[in-house]
Amino acid sequence: MSDLITLTIDGVEVSVAKGTRIADAAKRIGNDIPVFCHHPKLEPVGMCRMCLVEVGLPVRDRATGALLTNADGSPQLNFGRGLQTACTIQVSEGMVVRTATEPVLEARKSVIEFLLTSHPLDCPICDKGGECPLQNLTMAHGVGQSRMHFGDKLKLDKHVPLGDLIYLDRERCIQCARCIRFQEEVVDDPVIRFHNRGRSLEIVTLSDPGFDSVWSGNTTDICPVGALTTADFRFGARPWELTPVASICPHCPVGCNTTMSTRREAMANGRTVIKRIMPRQNEAVNEIWICDKGRFVHHFADHANRLTQPLIRQNGKLVETSWGEALDFVAGKLQIDAHMVAGLAGARLSNEDLFAFQRLFRDGLKSQNIDLAKRRLAGGDVAAQVGLSSGSNLKDLGKGDAILVVASDLHDEAPVWWLRVKQAAERGATLVVANARATRLDAFAAFSLHYEAGQALATVNQLVSMAKVETDTAVTNDIVSAAEALFKAENLVIFYGSEGLAYDETDALAKLLGNLLLIENGHKHAGRVNNGLVPVWPHNNTQGAWDMGVHPAYAPGYKPVKEAGLDATAVYAAVANGDLKALYIAGADPVGDGLMPDRGKLDFLVVQELFLTDTAVLADVVLPAQSWAEREGTFTTGERRVQRYYPAIPVVGQSRPDWQILAQIGERVGLGKPAFAASLTFKDVARIVPQYKGMDYRTLAQVEKQWPDVGGEDLYYGGNAYENRSGLGQQWPVTAEKSAVAHFDVPTVKTGRKDGLQMMWTAVLYAPGTLVDCSDVIAPRKAQPVAALHGTDAARLAVADGDWVEVMVNGTAVQVTVRVDDRAPVGLVLVAGVPWWPGTAVADLKKIVAAALAVN
């Protein structure tokens, strides 16, 4: 290991990688050099001056370059002229650092004194009080008294909204620029900056709306004082009153590790409620960051509209009933001809729920008619064979590696993946982005392939066939160069989504990309660490749904069934024409999502939900389920990491966990006694699903030491994200890791696309829906229905920016605002903030005149 450098810090020898800064090297051996502006995930600036240390360098003879020694044989050291910042100086061989000498301690004392001269010292009312780096370091290094006259203190604004979500207290700010640097260096949203100079230096926002970034909450975690606070938690509780509960973010397939801070509240009638959500460190998943959706969209869990009791339809009305009655009734109604009953599940449910769901149908009702309610992205079977190999970490990708992102806008679909892909590209990985439109990832891509709507498969096909052979054709275009880059890459990770694609197209796409990973180039990509396919699933546990066999053609563990059942599309058709008699929907709202217009000719509809959704109001029986915050369970991320979450708040009303409801119905149709706990259901999962073999709640809860340290005693170093003490999860190995995988047969897909101006659904992070609607704090950021189109198209259709138009979404007319935006491709209208539909559709925009709008 030639790139290791050995230095001595306070007499302790340490060897660290070249380029490490002294402060980080010291941290490795438990020597806590105090810092404010330095953060291990940011570039050093050396501006707070808290980390001043004495740095001695070995003296060399000028002529010979030989090391000079003292009389006693020890190397001669030159300690320079003064103190130096440990956060900016890179280590060098033979360096000697002293961190506990008189001048160093004196310097720390004086920096603390300086910082406190302009600090308001209003710790009693500060949200950071109790978990504040400045407070801690003052206790450790500060003097008890200030020599500054209190009257000399500067008085500044204490309530400055930087945006809807983040407030700035100018008096508390110590100008360390961590927030500014985070926004600029880490997430490339430079929307806050310094303004003015000297003691008037202040943080301002440059964007409209203010602090327009989906990462803004993270700045409050790394702020070393209470200058930045979130609108959600402001004055919510003192940190020491909070109970931390480990959880997993339920919003997207990244599966960020989070910690819910809970507390009993008088305002909630003595119930324990979630006060805030903070990131929990998992360097293989989300490091120490989470997006604002994960942080602020949690209020649905203890919302007043939650269902609290089973409901049953009597005389056309839903009335409250007991569990026993409801379950008996449901069990009775479902035991009909197995072909006449079907089940649709939502991909927000846990693995235990989904397993119990398929068990009820396959083993209990002998029906194969089960599927996810929203068929958006296929390829779980492909990912099971050539998915991202276990042990992979996007953080390890860099120079020589390549990442391909197809038909997905990671920034809004899976923000933390966007962040990690972007950082890999910045480290030198070749990023190839293929999409019908420009996305934010293009800025970091070596190649951005923008295909015409409907040409996704053709483009990827071309890419894959080019990558097979070393081309030396005269034609060099982006596709050729991109293919070459992918072919040459040491490691290759592929993300693919469903933007503008029908379900069958995504299936073909997954197989095409699977074949790309199977191409031999000295080494195959599939099966090696840091290689493989990652589906950008529409929900947090779509991966788990595939694994658990919530699929008409696959039993748990991707075992093909003899005779495939009806898929969701077929189910909706059968509902309409009367081929189905009974339908069970768990954790999904097909009516609200525009996938199912009404209950059709169903005899019996049962819905298991958190809220009385559009589907639930049509049901014969509504069963109240528990949200993820009230119970334990596991989710599987798009990288196939099985992660465990824990119960944080008490049960709402009489609601029950989904797996329990399903098992209790199962008991009534002859499946035996239900399991007592989610952990026991998971034991069944591990027994039956081969991929989950060897996992149990104990192994999922295992942790190991992670770098950098966060959340512990040294809050000032890594910030306030929580240390992971509750489990890093387990990534299950794909087939290719163990045995050879044959090439996939790529089906030919008939799209049936009609000519004309096309429109495509695009994902937005704060899409309106039950979950987002429950969080008032995020309301100003909620996506509005918008159709973005190119200036040429707008001119042709004679619509202008801000006009209202009507578009048909899944057969329903939806009103959207027009945004003329030349980033939209010509001939393709990008519609956001409306229910999803598959593929593209012919854009039939009807302009709504002001008079008609007024009537509405």
Next chain:
Amino acid sequence: MANLLLRHRDIPDLHKIDVYRKHGGYEALHKAITEMTPQGVIDVVRSSGLRGRGGAGFPTGVKWSFIPKGPGEKYVVINTDESETGTFKDRELSEKNPHQVIEGAIIAAYSIGAKTIYNYFRGEFMDAGYAMEEAIREAYAAGFLGKNILGSDFSCDFYCHYGAGAYICGEETALINSLQGELGQPWSKPPFPAVEGLYRRPTVVNNTETLANVPLILVNGADWYMSLGTDKSPGVKIVCMSGHVEKPGNYEVELGVTYRELLAMAGGMRDGKKFKALLPSGGSGPVITEKALDAPLTYEGLTPHGSVMGSASVIVMDETTDMVWAALKMLHFFKHESCGKCTPCREGTFWMEKLLHRIYEGHGTPQDVQTLESVANQIGGRTLCALGDFAINPVLSTIKHFPEEYRAKVQGSANGQVKAAARTAVA
């Protein structure tokens, strides 16, 4: 001796290119490009002993030699952000003798292989800037700038940029940040600009006056330049005389003259008053008293007296000057100009001004003077750039040389303590 840098005082209309050329202008550039290698130019400048005239005194040739050889964009940046109190030499040079600066800059660019020169003007220097921009147009027209200068394959462009009024932008890294359109804040070195400067490329930042010396050196040779001034500080220097002297203004002298001679040159003390003290380097150097007047004007001359030559902007103060007032004035300047990036400078200067203001107003206590000194020492040597060290110089040196004036202020109000307490209550 005739002026070498302030030649326009002897030659009318020197700012016009034909007049300048008539008097030997652009011969040095011609010589450099046609007869010398870039390394040759660096060697001559290095052996001439020319040191930075902006105040820090770093050997110019050595600075140039730090620029890595090889391909890739490099930059020459001229520092005309002359914001030091009492300094006005670069302004006169840029306005009246711009071609000599331009020529020096082109030679610098040639020697390090830069294709672009930026001149960073202090925002208020509109007249000087426009004069130089006119000179640049003339130089382009004459073929000294632009593509293939003097028929060689060396091409160079020259741009002027005006700051927005910040003292800190005279610091080279802050200047580079400002030039890039960012907040004018210095960065913690390393990386040095010679390695990672403007747009993260190797960059040489030179003072205007330094570059004006370069054509002279190339034409007359390093030995000639070495013969001027003293052994350790060779060459000529423009001294900005201001304050209580009869004839304030720029004076070009050979390094090594004494401060007493400088005073005489400026016509002695105004109105025949008695000399009290002088600031040898604008606001940023410690004051010197009568005792140090016979020290030579060299980079090392004032070291025994605890001060520095700096940019040689001499502010003279006579017996009527209240030294506490003077210190407060300087401190106010530095507090106002502190960029706020690092803690000791941002918080310390703010606090010190409050303390010193209270002392000056007669509300201070002896304890306040002690605190002032202690706070100053907490800033010294711990800041990111030199501004923090500059800020404490006038205060510490006046406390050292004129303790009795501070004593008088705090004893002038025997009930200082009571008044201070009253202030707190009112606030």
Next chain:
Amino acid sequence: MFGMIAELAKGMGITLKHFFQPPVTTQYPEVKRPVRNRFKGRHELKRYDNGLERCIGCSLCAAACPADAIFVEAAENTDDERYSPGERFARVYEINMLRCIFCGYCEDACPTQAIVLEHNYELSFYDRQSAIYTKDMLIVDVPVNGRPTPQVVEPGVFTKAIPMMENPE
């Protein structure tokens, strides 16, 4: 041995003396026995002269309480609806008198001298629920020249939660 008997006789002597004294019975509740100045009785939440509440909802009393008797929930002040100076006030303030041990730590912890253990010792309840004293019960009456909270105030006047800190000398 002799000494022991002498001591015993001395003690019995005092008993004998009191035996012949008239009994002292305070006719509580008609007659109330005065308490010492430093007596620690039921808590009161104080106000400033202008009527604003001293309590800023910082929860430090709850943190200091060894019996976990205090519960505080804070909220943000606005100038249109101001309860206390600064940004934060106690939206909910409860003390469980069954738990309280009257140690006075809450008084010590309070940065604004809002909570004071006063001289009322008449604490009896018929059920556990009524042992929980809410903010309405604990807060003192509005002073003569003050206004009740919430107040509508001029913006920018009451910006400091801890209004005046003396210069530490």
